[in-house]
Amino acid sequence: MSASAPTAVPSGASRLFAVVRDVLPYAGLIVLIVYFSFASDFFLNTRNFERMATDSATLILVALGMTLVILVAEIDLSVGAVVALLAVIAAQVMAAGMPWYAAVMVAVTIGMAIGLVNGAITVIGEIPSFIVTLGMMAIANGLAYVFTGSISVAIMDDVFLDLFYSDQVFGLPVPLLIVVIAFALCVILLGGTAFGRELFAIGTNMEAARLSGIAVRRRKIAVFVIMGLLVGIGAVLSASRLGSGAPGSSPALTLDAIAAVIIGGASLFGGKASMVRTLLGALLIAVLNNGMVLLNVNVDSQYIIKGLIILLAVVLERLAARGRP
Numbered sequence: 366m367s368a369s370a371p372t373a374v375p376s377g378a379s380r381l382f383a384v385v386r387d388v389l390p391y392a393g394l395i396v397l398i399v400y401f402s403f404a405s406d407f408f409l410n411t412r413n414f415e416r417m418a419t420d421s422a423t424l425i426l427v428a429l430g431m432t433l434v435i436l437v438a439e440i441d442l443s444v445g446a447v448v449a450l451l452a453v454i455a456a457q458v459m460a461a462g463m464p465w466y467a468a469v470m471v472a473v474t475i476g477m478a479i480g481l482v483n484g485a486i487t488v489i490g491e492i493p494s495f496i497v498t499l500g501m502m503a504i505a506n507g508l509a510y511v512f513t514g515s516i517s518v519a520i521m522d523d524v525f526l527d528l529f530y531s532d533q534v535f536g537l538p539v540p541l542l543i544v545v546i547a548f549a550l551c552v553i554l555l556g557g558t559a560f561g562r563e564l565f566a567i568g569t570n571m572e573a574a575r576l577s578g579i580a581v582r583r584r585k586i587a588v589f590v591i592m593g594l595l596v597g598i599g600a601v602l603s604a605s606r607l608g609s610g611a612p613g614s615s616p617a618l619t620l621d622a623i624a625a626v627i628i629g630g631a632s633l634f635g636g637k638a639s640m641v642r643t644l645l646g647a648l649l650i651a652v653l654n655n656g657m658v659l660l661n662v663n664v665d666s667q668y669i670i671k672g673l674i675i676l677l678a679v680v681l682e683r684l685a686a687r688g689r690p
Contacts, residue, residue: 383685389678390628390645394652401656408659415538419530420606421651422540423448423599427618428625428647429551429640430592435626436555436568437585438635439487439494443479444596445618446505449611451476451600453509456518456610465525472604473597479505480593484586502619509612517611520604529605540602547595552640564588568635617668621650624671627678 401408427444434441451472458468483501487494520526532539555561566574567581575581604610627633628649629642650671657667 380685386630386678386681386685389681390630390642390649393628393674394645394649397649397652397656401652401659405656405659408656413655413659417651417655419538419540420655421647422544423603423606423615424618424621424625424651425544425644425647426547426595426599426602427622428643429547430595431622431626432551432629432631432638432640432643433555433564433588434494434592435623435631435633436564436635436638437588438568438571438633439585439588440623440633441483441498441589441592442495442619443483443498443501443505444592444622445615445620446502446509447476447479447593447596448600448603448615448618449613450505450509450512451597452604452607452614453512453518453610453612455601455604456520457512459520459522459525460518465522465528468525469601472600473594476595476597476600477590477593480589480591480596481586483593484589487589488582488585506613513610513612515612517609517614519609526605526608529602540606543598543602547598548640548644555638555640560584560587565636568632568637570636617671620668620671620675621654622647624675624678625650627675627682630678630682632682633679 407413427448431441431444454475455468455472458471459465479501483494483498486492486497490497529539534542537545555564563574563579563584566577566579567584571581603615607614625646626638626643628646629639629644631638631643653670653674654667657670662670
């Protein structure tokens with residue numbers, strides 16, 4: 366007995382769902398800004414927007430990396446735990462008397478190494494990435510607590526704290542400048558290079574990409590290494606923002622990064638993603654986080670709201686895709 370095909374959505378309804386999916390990040394961002402502007406007296410002011418921009422830098426960097434990972438039909442569930450671990454390591458390097466730039470290099474290098482391990486085990490071992498990165502999440506969480514004895518490591522290097530949080534270059538806070546540079550490079554990588562085109566091909570049909578001569582394994586591993594690079598930079602910014610390396614300091618980062626990518630219209634099945642729309646999704650999540658904090662919404666309710674947003678975005682994507690040939 367043959368399995369029945371998924372029920373097709375009528376083409377008219379499919380186009381409607383596609384339109385709703387496409388306008389979701391734009392409309393959602395506008396609605397949130399308008400709502401929080403009326404709901405809180407502290408939302409619409411320059412200082413709050415500056416703080417929101419610097420505080421969301423780590424989220425945006427990780428979301429950019431997650432876009433590449435999801436584009437090739439993989440996932441990385443370890444990013445939140447790895448950011449916390451790398452922040453702890455950077456803090457401990459500086460606490461040991463090493464200069465701040467050595468701490469940055471160590472954090473970024475270890476981040477890339479973790480990405481390499483995630484990618485290699487996923488690709489060479491042919492193990493689903495959500496299992497691999499779930500294991501890495503547990504390892505990173507455990508190491509962060511073991512290294513610190515569950516106590517935050519204070520960062521006393523004023524140069525590091527000022528440079529990666531409050532200092533400005535060309536009128537922009539350094540975290541925001543780093544985000545702008547990373548975003549521009551990711552847009553060029555994805556839209557203007559053969560590497561980017563190959564990632565789209567891998568996500569769309571991995572077997573066809575392999576038969577066409579694309580080094581699928583190498584490309585996937587490279588994506589995880591880039592993810593690790595962006596996570597390492599994000600960890601440096603996180604450590605500077607908090608003024609310490611704290612285990613468990615980024616519990617919602619993984620959810621927020623995935624939410625940003627999905628809200629941006631990427632398909633969890635691969636082959637469809639946009640850096641510009643991911644940025645919009647990340648900004649939406651940043652505004653949502655900021656507004657809910659201003660309104661004293663408890664953490665549990667914040668998770669519920671984000672979960673509902675992710676489900677809405679995924680359902681819209683699948684309904685829109687059902688009508689495509």
